[in-house]
Amino acid sequence: MNQEKIEIETSPQVPNREGFALVTTLLMVLILSVLAVGVVWMASSEKKTSFAEGVHISSVFSADAGGEAGINFVRMSSTPPRIVSYADSTVRYQGETDIAGSQKYDYNCKYLRKTPRPGWGVNYLNYNYRINSNGQASTNGNSGVQLVVNRLYREGY
DSSP: OOOOOOOOOOOOOOOOOOOOOOOHHHHHHHHHHHHHHHHHHHHHHHHHHHHHHHHHHHHHHHHHHHHHHHHHHHHHOOSSSOSSSSSTTTTEEEEEEEEEEOEEEEEEEEEEEEEOOOOOOOTTEEEEEEEEEEEETTTTEEEEEEEEEEEEEEOOO
């Protein structure tokens, strides 16, 4: 009996690539989904931030309007305003005043002191007042403005 040896040539194994396209596609979908969620989150965050900034700006404008109303009160007084509350020297308190929509302001005007104005004589005095104004917009927008104004009045006539 003659036995022949049969040698079988083995070729190098080809890697098994079954499912490679599916895994790659799933990874790409996952990466794109994470990017889309990030973009949506940034857009909604930016919208909230811009709304909050708009409310803040509206409240600052409201407070400024209250300050202007206080300045106008002092400017239009022909004589020094009388003190109505000696506890804190308040000469005027203006309660909430609606402007437009949800915007409103209030202010109070307090007497500080009177000083002579150089070059005007003894009958002319500078009256100094502090105006505190609070502005509101929407339900959570609050701002304040504080001003010091003076007006020259003639005394003794």
